[in-house]
Amino acid sequence: MGDIRHSDVQSWISKLSAEKGATTVLRAYGVLAGILDVAVKDRRLGSNPARGVNLPRKMKKKHAYLSPGQISELAEASGDRALLVLVLSYTGIRWGEAAGLRVRDVDLSRRRINVTENAVEVGGRIEVGTPKSHKKRSVPFPNSLTRPLQQAVGGKDPADLVFPGADGDYMRRTRVSSGSRSWFKSALSTADVPAMTIHDLRHTAASLAVSAGANVKAIQRMFGHASAAMTLDVYSDLFDDDLDDVATRLDHMLSVTNVVKMWSDSTRKQDQTPADHFV
Known part of the structure; x- marks a missing residue:
């Protein structure tokens, strides 16, 4: 490790960036930098040669949003996974939170889903843990989903999974079997909706919440973001229309003031023709 130079790391990053995407490069860099940080703490190195190198910028991917009608078509095309x-x-x-959702986590009377567990597939194995933010949260669901959720949990024990896989255990990734097309991609094709990932449905939920009038703090709590600033950073495009709404509200307040009336009177006088003064 003592032979690694700052220029070596920069050269490696530059070469890797020419072959891989920014996300892959940043992850690889993070592993190397983390190892060297430990070496510095153990006093095997005086400083970390990986720190301060120029890294590729991760371009923000444009979110895909579905309309309620498109969601309905996609659900119908998903067959027995429609409720999911x-x-x-x-x-x-x-997805992992839905995979780990248990009957006891569905509060039908309050129309709440209590997110307490996350089950994700890593290297072919299901890793079960806490949600991504490591914090439990309560998420509201529309009343129209109460009856189908009631049917989904009916007759099950509190510890049973709401959306189990074919074998009764945790759901796996959307691919049905090796080499076959995923049920989600098939549903997208059948419903004739834009290409997207199943994670994009989370972005759709955000767009619907904003359209329903939810404020940033409510969406932050709903999505389990660490801060409202993070919510705004991720979904800033959804709040563009809010700026127009602010301008409209401000205009309403300004329009009833004496200042605007004064300008209106002044404009009216300037528009008068000479003949108007003799009327």
């Missing part, structure tokens, strides 16, 4: 698609689209919970 609706829950993901209208609550914004992650």
Whole structure:
């Protein structure tokens, strides 16, 4: 490790960037930098040669949003996974959170889903843990989903999974079997909606929440973001229309003031013709 120079790391990053995407490069760099940080703490190195190198910028991907009508078509095309698609689209919970959702976490009377567990597939194995933010949260769901959720949990024990896989255990990734087309891609094609990932349904939920009038703090709590600033950073494009709304509201307040009336009177006098003064 003592032979690694800052220029070596920069050269490696530059070469890797020419072959891989920014996300892959940043992850690889993070592993190297983390190892060297430990070496510095153990006093094996005086400083970390990986720190301060020029890194590729990760371009922000444009989110895909579905309309309620498109969600309905996608749900119908998803067959027995229709309720899963609706829950993901209208609550914004992650795939792993839906996979780990248990009967006891569904509060039908309050119309809440309590997100307490996350089950994701890593290297072919299901890793079960806490949600991504490591914090439990309560997410509202539309009343229209109460009956289908009631049917989904009916007759099950509190510890049973709401959306189990074919074998009764945790759901796996959307691919049905090796070499076959995923059920989600097939549903997208059948419903004739834009190409997207199943995680994009979370973005759709955010757009629907904003359209319904939810404020930034409400969306932050709903999605489990660390801060409202993070919510705004991720979904800043959804709040563009709010600026127009602010301008409209401000105009309403300004229009009833004496200042605007004064300008209106002044304009009216300037528009008068000479003949008007003799009337």
